Amino acid sequence: MASKKWLLLAFFLFTTVLSDTTDITNLIAFKNSLGNPKPLSDWNPDVEPCNLDKENWTGIICGKNGSVLGLQLENMGLTGTINMDILSEIPSIRTLSFANNGFGGSMPDVRKIGLLRSIYLSNNNFSGVIGNDLFAGMSSMRKIEVQSNKFSGRIPESLTGMSILVDLQMQDNEFEGEIPNFEQKRLKVNFANNRLNGPIPRGLMNQNATSFAGNNLCGEPLTNLCKISKHKHTLKTFIVAIVAIIIVLTIIVLSLLIIRSKTKPKNNYKYQQTTKLNNNPYKFNTNEIQMHHHEEDEEKNPKRSENGGKLQFVRGDRERFDLQDLLRASAEVLGGGSFGSSYKASLLGGPAVVVKRFREMNNVKKEGFYDHMRRLGNLSHPNLLPLVAFYYKKDEKLLITDFAENGSLASHLHGKRKPNESGLDWPTRLNIIKGVAQGLDYLYEELPNLSLPHGHLKSSNVLLNKTFNPLLADYGLTPVVNKHHGQEFMVAYKSPEFTHHDRTTTKTDVWCLGILILEMLTGKFPANYLKQGKGGSSDLETWVNSVVREEWTGEVFDKEMKGMKNCEGEMLKLLKIGMCCCEWSIDKRWDLKVAVEKISELKERGSDEEYSSYTSDGDAYSSRAMTDDDFSFSANLKPT
Template sequence: MGAHAALLVRAPTPSPLPIALILILVSITSSEAVSDADILLKFRVSLGNATALGDWNTSRSVCSTDQTESWNGVRCWNGSVWGLRLEGLGLNGAIDLDSLSSLRYLRTISFMNNSFEGPLPEIKKLVALKSVYLSNNHFSGDIPDDAFSGMAYLKKVHLANNKFTGKIPSSLATLPRLLVLRLDGNKFEGQIPDFQQKHLANVNISNNMLGGPIPASLSRISSSSFSGNKDLCGKPLDSCSSKKPSAVIVALIVVAIALILVTIGLLLLVLHRNIRTVQLGGAAPVDNHSMSEVAHSSLVECGTSEMSGHSKRAEQGKLTFVRDDRERFDLQDLLRASAEVLGSGNFGSSYKAVLLSGEAMVAKRYKQMNNVGREEFQEHMRRLGRLAHPNLLPLVAYYYRKEEKLLVSEYVENGSLASHLHGNHSIDQPGLNWPTRLRIIKGVAKGLAYLYNELPSLIVAHGHLKSSNVLLDESFNPVLTDYALLPVINPEHARQLMVAYKSPEFAQHSRTTKKTDVWGLGILILEILTGKFPTNYLTVGNNSEEGITWVNSIANQEWMMEVFDKEMGGTENSKGEMLKLLKIGLACCEEDVERRWDLKEAIKHIEELEVTDGTNDEGDEFPSIAMTEDMSTITL
């Protein structure tokens, strides 16, 4: 018995670690076994009145190669669910966020214009979300102060026109990437939290029960975003220290206002005849005020010219939206908005219009699309509206007239890549560094690959790839614009203005190919690396010969390291990768289209590049690569 006892004492205690590991592995295995379809079907069970989701069944793919064949309201990217846009479907019941949390790549949800009730769902369970659209429902009650804690990627929050009460949750003010906030049309009370996000420009908290001073960080927001809160004060509203005026002062103010209104009325009668004659071809605006006047007048000219025929009056002010994830507005909202000229490109001028909601949009006028019939144009716009990729600027809406068109998209905060490469730099705004430039090139390549995958019928899927058509978001990620417009641009204008028609193959054989956009990509790579503007873009017409000369001037540099833009910086180790990218750019610019790389080959080599200064821009470790200045020794 003693011996047995001794044996029992000496026997090793089983380690709990293997059991824990087994449990973890079982958990992982079981979670991976659950498909997106299973998750969404479980989520649908929680919804009431879900008849509109009848096509959610396993007889069809959740994410098809053709987005139109995917499940209703499901948006996919690279075969995974990244968005749910279940708007205006009469849905009610509960929003089962526990189920949705199993969708690893879910980044945006929109349940606007439904009939959901009760408290705000626990949004923070979906910690990776970038956009939340819950406006125009019947949610009610106080929102917990920590409702948005830990949501470091959240950029857009739309909770407008519900029945929320209590204080605005302070966790909203701590979201580092917040860009758009819509809380209007609720019953929030108390003071506004101190929002410190430097890129937060689109805020609307009107028509609530808020009071006290407006935080200084929001003083630049339009006063309309705070209207309907009778106890708010401070910029952009009246000073908090102002007192109620006496009856005499009130009477004087009324008389003065009446005189001013009469004067304004007379001026408007005079100016009304001339407002449509304002043209953008004159002298450049000298300040923001005159820029706003020119932009507004030009938009008015576009919007009011349809009034000439009685049968067309119903068309006035009608924007056609091509996306489901946008709150609607009309052309009159653009005309009433404060406007600013962003620039005048080859096809027309672009205007930034800040709507009454505080959201900034960009409207671009095109006069070179009048050879395209209405049905053909509308079908192509719907086609573009179905595109969804992080490196493409989504088309939001369009306005059709035979003589000219308006294309409406979101405003991108950091402007164009061209302005950052060729603008004046300072300590506050330094030039783009090497990791940022490499990330931009990789993003551009991914956007191009998506276009060619989604628009296989187009020989040239972008057609106008250049640095001024690459916008940079708040994180300096690239967003392509002015893409896939070749089918609707007048051919004579396209040949004069578009990048695709400056390629060697068009100059030599009057044709474009599937490799034409690769030429544009190569030019862009060289421009990013050298900081030099391509000479073939400076004049109108086919300047392929100048473009080839520009490329050769870079390729023939005897001391290759001198070709790089000094503002790009980079350590000694990164120079090897820079030279690899230079060689990729030259291979994409090969004059002989047969020898030029195709897009897949170019993207493969671009993706292999790394930021080799010890870490890449995501913080991953990389081995060192020895620097060389001899292009012939750089292998890909």
């Protein structure tokens, strides 16, 4: 066995050295292909180009592992043509910059480096037509700068298919014809001073008007309107007629559906949540993660970086990795929520982690964001999902956490089960709610300055590890989440106090805990969580209140909850705790400490004598069970 390990290690070292030697050979060959290579006189084949992330050769961009990530050969008076065949033999290259030189010839064939993320060719002597499909399939490309050359012909259509392209500079050339329709939402373009004509496409109407100056263009954002020909007017009339027909047909179909729906039962909570959980609209694409791996040249050249950074670890007890490790890891989509998508990344030779994308986190500046993330990283409790690391960018953030093997509580309560698979039993549910309460209590102690220590407590944010121990997720994020987005989607803003008085208090998270308790006991999903904006009255608590006010019946509990023998009394206690946490009146609502204390006292089974009034068929609770001295319960769930 030892000899096999030695052979593997020797093979790894041999292939690494061979790769480095090959890179050196190719770089020297590229240097020799240039018309004026004197500025690269320190490219010495006897010296490694990179010493880890430090460059030994001029113009080389190095990665942390010593690989060559790119070339930054700017303002060097270099001439000749760019030999992409040689550069394509260096597999680690991701960015190329030859700006402000004397290169000529046609546009380099960038497709030969399929994973290229940025190309900078501005202020050279390139000319000719750029092939219409030159950029087809280049899904990793983010930045293209070809301004101040002599390119001609039409703007390539293949540019419109680059989903993560954010910067396209093509001004001061000789491009002609109409501009194709770009639909990338974050894209910034500049087509000024060319020979373009026609209307500006709808997808670019949000750009600055100066980006289209010096052409024969019309329409927004320019002040000159486009003239509509008679042919276009006739076409418009035809389109209006078609739309009118479609609207009439739609009304007829909707009317039939409404009539049909009246025969179906209302308030089908489980159907709503199961549909939400079992029809995942996300399809995994590695580019979804790659778009966050910002070019190393942005670190070398801060002028090009909007606000990029490195992966920031907030825990000292985790093995370190970087964004390249995440890119190399096998990944799968876990789902999408109100903040963004989540991915499971299985690191090579390491643990699985979860990468969650956040786009609505600009409530604080960079320094404030860093401070808050470090504060969350210092939290440590058996019932909190640990924050491992984070990545900061102005318009987008990544949070990396541990992976919970058994998924979310919501998936177990409302998701589709395999044949013969039972739901969560009572002992498991009791253990989960005890852990949730303890984790929430810890957040209250460690984040005393936040009125919402959690802010987004719901069943999909309660994760379960391999032993079904609960882990609270997405906690403590209200200070960094954009205010409007938070009020649209976060659970705390569905509370009665925010719905009616536009405020939250230190008891708002207690209300969320109460709703979670009712959800666990009944198996019904709080349908008002699916609504954007203020929550209004909760369908779940209203339903529970209507049932218990008429008669304390066993039908309130989830029929799929097993292990209920001799435990009805304890279940009733937990139901009463949940309802006391759901009080609409903040003054009457329990404090968290009281709720945690009562929950901790619960047992899996109670005594037969104490709850002998519970009928043998489980259909009704007696009034004596309602007046237990341990609870001062008013059941005032909704203002009269």
